[in-house]
Amino acid sequence: xxxxxxxxxxxxxxxxxxxxxxxxxxxxxxxxxxxxxxxxxxxxxxxxxxxxxxxxxxxxxxxxxxxxxxxxxxxxxxxxxxxxxxxxxxxxxxxxxxxxxxxxxxxxxxxxxxxxxxxxxxxxxxxxxxxxxxxxxxxxxxxxxxxxxxxxxxxxxxxxxxxxxxxxxxxxxxxxxxxxxxxxxxxxxxxxxxxxxxxxxxxxxxxxxxxxxxxxxxxxxxxxxxxxxxxxxxxxxxxxxxxxxxxxxxxxxxxxxxxxxxxxxxxxxxxxxxxxxxxxxxxxxxxxxxxxxxxxxxxxxxxxxxxxxxxxxxxxxxxxxxxxxxxxxxxxxx
Amino acid sequence: xxxxxxxxxxxxxxxxxxxxxxxxxxxxxxxxxxxxxxxxxxxxxxxxxxxxxxxxxxxxxxxxxxxxxxxxxxxxxxxxxxxxxxxxxxxxxxxxxxxxxxxxxxxxxxxxxxxxxxxxxxxxxxxxxxxxxxxxxxxxxxxxxxxxxxxxxxxxxxxxxxxxxxxxxxxxxxxxxxxxxxxxxxxxxxxxxxxxxxxxxxxxxxxxxxxxxxxxxxxxxxxxxxxxxxxxxxxxxxxxxxxxxxxxxxxxxxxxxxxxxxxxxxxxxxxxxxxxxxxxxxxxxxxxxxxxxxxxxxxxxxxxxxxxxxxxxxxxxxxxxxxxxxxxxxxxxx
Numbered sequence: 001x002x003x004x005x006x007x008x009x010x011x012x013x014x015x016x017x018x019x020x021x022x023x024x025x026x027x028x029x030x031x032x033x034x035x036x037x038x039x040x041x042x043x044x045x046x047x048x049x050x051x052x053x054x055x056x057x058x059x060x061x062x063x064x065x066x067x068x069x070x071x072x073x074x075x076x077x078x079x080x081x082x083x084x085x086x087x088x089x090x091x092x093x094x095x096x097x098x099x100x101x102x103x104x105x106x107x108x109x110x111x112x113x114x115x116x117x118x119x120x121x122x123x124x125x126x127x128x129x130x131x132x133x134x135x136x137x138x139x140x141x142x143x144x145x146x147x148x149x150x151x152x153x154x155x156x157x158x159x160x161x162x163x164x165x166x167x168x169x170x171x172x173x174x175x176x177x178x179x180x181x182x183x184x185x186x187x188x189x190x191x192x193x194x195x196x197x198x199x200x201x202x203x204x205x206x207x208x209x210x211x212x213x214x215x216x217x218x219x220x221x222x223x224x225x226x227x228x229x230x231x232x233x234x235x236x237x238x239x240x241x242x243x244x245x246x247x248x249x250x251x252x253x254x255x256x257x258x259x260x261x262x263x264x265x266x267x268x269x270x271x272x273x274x275x276x277x278x279x280x281x282x283x284x285x286x287x288x289x290x291x292x293x294x295x296x297x298x299x300x301x302x303x304x305x306x307x308x309x310x311x312x313x314x315x316x317x318x319x320x321x322x323x324x325x326x327x328x329x330x331x332x333x334x
Numbered sequence: 335x336x337x338x339x340x341x342x343x344x345x346x347x348x349x350x351x352x353x354x355x356x357x358x359x360x361x362x363x364x365x366x367x368x369x370x371x372x373x374x375x376x377x378x379x380x381x382x383x384x385x386x387x388x389x390x391x392x393x394x395x396x397x398x399x400x401x402x403x404x405x406x407x408x409x410x411x412x413x414x415x416x417x418x419x420x421x422x423x424x425x426x427x428x429x430x431x432x433x434x435x436x437x438x439x440x441x442x443x444x445x446x447x448x449x450x451x452x453x454x455x456x457x458x459x460x461x462x463x464x465x466x467x468x469x470x471x472x473x474x475x476x477x478x479x480x481x482x483x484x485x486x487x488x489x490x491x492x493x494x495x496x497x498x499x500x501x502x503x504x505x506x507x508x509x510x511x512x513x514x515x516x517x518x519x520x521x522x523x524x525x526x527x528x529x530x531x532x533x534x535x536x537x538x539x540x541x542x543x544x545x546x547x548x549x550x551x552x553x554x555x556x557x558x559x560x561x562x563x564x565x566x567x568x569x570x571x572x573x574x575x576x577x578x579x580x581x582x583x584x585x586x587x588x589x590x591x592x593x594x595x596x597x598x599x600x601x602x603x604x605x606x607x608x609x610x611x612x613x614x615x616x617x618x619x620x621x622x623x624x625x626x627x628x629x630x631x632x633x634x635x636x637x638x639x640x641x642x643x644x645x646x647x648x649x650x651x652x653x654x655x656x657x658x659x660x661x662x663x664x665x666x667x668x
Contacts, residue, residue: 007561011520011532016561020658082643082651095539099559153643171643178648186345198344205429226431227341228352229645279646298646309416309487309505311563312613312632314512317351317416319370324354 004084004102009194015175017082017102036164039115044165046071046113053077056107057136059129072129074110075137075170076308081106085145086198089146089174105141105172109152115165119156119264120273122166127257128250130168134280135253137170142246146187147172149180149284157275158229168278176284180293183281187292200241202226211323214330215262217257222263224322224329230304231320232271232329234263243283243293260297267301269332274302304314338436340509349509351416351436370498373449378499380447386482387411388575390441391470393463406463408444409471409504415440416505423480423508439506443467443486449499453490454596454607456500462584463593464502469580469587470616471504476580476619481506483514483618493607502612505593510618511580513661514627518648521626533628536560548664549596552589556597558656558663564638565654566605566663568597570631577617594631601635603666608636665667 004019037043040110041263042209043051046069055067057075064070066302077085083104090101111130112122119127132252154168155161176184206212214222216235236259248256260278265278277300283293310316336598338353371377377385380403389401391409398404411419417438425434445464446456453461472484488502489495510518523534540557541545548556548568554568570593582590594612601610611634617627644650 009559009561010524010536011518012516013514014561014563015649016563017649018561018655019651019653020655094560095543096535097539100641108381141481151643151647153646173649175649179646180648182346182348182648186347190344201430202344209429226346226428227352228341229348229350243591243647263535277646279643281646300645303645309613311634311637312487312513312615313485314514314516315351315507315509317353319353321352321354 002084003324006100006102010096014178018081019227033168034160034162037162039138039165042115042163042165044108044110044163044167045115049074050077052108052110054135056140057133059133070114071279072126073112073133075107075133076110078106078108078169083173100174102173103146105144105147105170107170109137109168109170111168117166119261120268122261124254124257124261127261131248131257132250134170135248138246138282138285141172142272144172145286146174147285148288149173149176150282151177152280154278155275156278157273159275174218176288180281180284181253183326184290184293185283186295187290190238191292197241197292197294199237199296203237210325213324214266215259217259217262219252220255220259222259224326226322226324228302228318228325229316230268231318232301233318233322234299234325234329236260236263236299238295241294243289243295245282246281247293263299266329266332267299271296271301271329276301277303338416340434340436342432344430345453347463348512353416368496369492371496373380373499376449376497378442378444378497378501386413386442386444390474391467391548393467405447406460407446407467409441409467410444412429412440412503417507432476432619434508434620437480437508439478439481439504441471441504443471443502443504445500451500453500453595454602456595458588458591458595461595462587465582465587465590468504469582472616472619475504475506478506479620480508481508481619482622483507483568484616485511486614488612489609490612491607493609505581510622514615514618516623518618518627521624521628525626531575531626531628533571533630537571537573546660548600548660549593551593551596553586554589556593558654558660562652562659563650563651564634564657566601566635566659567652567656568633568659568663570594570597571634572629577623577625577626579614579616579629597633597663599622601633601661604662605635611637612634 006015006285008015039045049067053076055074055076058066059072061070061072066160083106085105089103092099112126119237134152141147141150150172152170158169186198204219212224219239221239280294283290340349341352342349373379383401387410389408389410392400393406395406416644417436417440419439423437447461467485475484482508486504500614520532537555546558553573555573559569613632616629618626
């Protein structure tokens with residue numbers, strides 16, 4: 001197969017994306033720190049709507065017109081997608097190996113018209129709009145029978161990105177991501193043995209214990225997990241069991257927006273505005289839906305370079321105990 | 335538990351090391367680029383033998399004395415170990431959670447007396463000595479009933495390291511690393527369905543196909559895997575099935591030394607001496623030994639920072655197809 005496609009490792013059964021279109025030169029360069037795009041050339045700024053693909057979703061401000069100025073947020077196709085929306089799912093074999101075309105969707109959520117706005121200072125209502133837009137796009141994408149999973153990923157301040165304008169990615173894929181599969185095994189096994197949800201059990205124990213809880217906003221709890229791989233890794237979890245983020249009602253989205261903003265402010269206060277990654281973990285979709293899954297978000301500030309031991313063995317070494325991380329984040333205030 | 339210890343994530347069942355002793359300040363700093371230690375203050379240089387712990391193994395040069403000058407290589411305890419050798423294995427529960435003390439061994443293999451020597455330019459016989467030293471230490475460590483796995487990890491040129499003097503790590507752990515467990519599932523499943531080793535099958539297909547083979551040295555094949563997570567990821571595999579690296583005979587170690595040096599030279603020629611990681615994957619030990627495992631080494635130049643999508647989902651995006659990587663590495667010559 002030419003172009004971007006998926007291949008399965010024959011030993012671990014893990015799918016990877018081989019995406020040659022994303023590298024012009026086939027070499028391993030020193031990580032670059034490209035010049036960020038200023039507002040005058042930023043394709044995510046108002047007045048530059050024609051520089052992106054047509055809107056897949058738009059939250060219009062009063063008097064606004066689609067694909068023009070006058071919006072609170074917009075969702076557009078990614079110009080350099082990991083997955084491509086065109087065509088049917090094609091599976092192929094190469095001797096003992098399995099491949100498939102990189103069918104899927106890759107969308108950009110432009111989270112605000114303001115070039116320099118950040119989650120810490122945005123109006124909380126704007127973060128609610130972002131979450132609502134995610135729900136709308138996920139509801140649309142999961143109607144597509146070719147997709148097994150939809151994920152939402154936000155990164156902030158990564159040195160390798162040219163886009164400083166606040167945005168995030170919505171990715172629909174023809175495979176269930178490895179991390180979700182691993183979690184599903186855990187949910188299923190706990191359900192089988194205890195007839196309960198493991199994450200519901202975690203929330204109950206954490207609420208009682210208190211040492212790893214950072215904050216609580218209505219139906220949302222923000223905590224450091226018991227066994228985090230990374231320093232200051234944080235989970236944001238709805239207290240009531242649900243496998244389906246798109247089913248979260250407006251009141252819960254408001255709690256979630258407040259909780260996320262509260263977390264981001266605390267992290268910025270404590271750690272000097274570090275880059276961060278935020279990923280929505282939810283059940284697979286369509287016929288692969290699993291109601292035992294408990295949706296949540298995972299947050300990691302300044303994702304570290306993982307060197308030999310981590311990628312080679314899967315053993316992560318975390319220098320900051322989660323009790324200490326939570327204590328510091330509680331103390332700093334939001 | 336205080337100090338370094340292991341905790342198991344209740345959902346994924348993955349063990350992580352919480353190692354507070356490795357961070358003096360509990361924060362997430364910008365990755366530092368510390369000043370490398372010059373030969374006058376390098377604890378791995380001849381004349382500084384007293385600055386390390388006593389030798390666990392030494393390959394003496396003619397006329398040399400243990401723990402003094404006059405050695406080809408030496409193995410000493412790590413001064414800031416991930417795992418600690420003292421005491422018994424203690425397991426504990428914290429409500430629904432599981433922890434154990436970070437019992438294990440963490441040793442440093444000082445690979446040459448020459449401060450500035452590197453694998454690309456070392457005498458090949460010296461790399462053979464390194465591999466032999468690994469075997470000897472692994473044979474010793476696996477006699478310890480408390481350990482389930484022994485791994486060897488070499489990194490070169492990582493910007494975060496103060497030690498430029500060529501060295502590697504031997505780590506014995508009371509758990510089977512996650513990556514090895516995942517591979518074992520693949521080996522078992524292929525064995526059950528096909529009654530063959532999956533990696534033996536891979537080698538046969540790759541030898542016939544040729545596009546992903548970089549080089550062959552006697553009993554060792556060096557190739558880019560079909561579904562690599564990272565650009566220029568490479569596997570170094572013995573052609574004859576064996577689960578046990580310590581069982582490799584001197585002739586095979588010589589082939590392996592040549593193959594590794596050939597690979598490093600090609601990578602240095604093509605990619606401007608990048609940092610790299612090299613990890614030995616072998617069967618668990620003692621009562622956990624699994625003969626269906628096929629030992630091999632995995633090599634990654636310039637391990638990239640993994641951001642949201644990779645750690646959040648387990649989906650890796652690789653910009654360099656392995657056929658192209660192998661073609662380039664064949665062309666450059668060693």
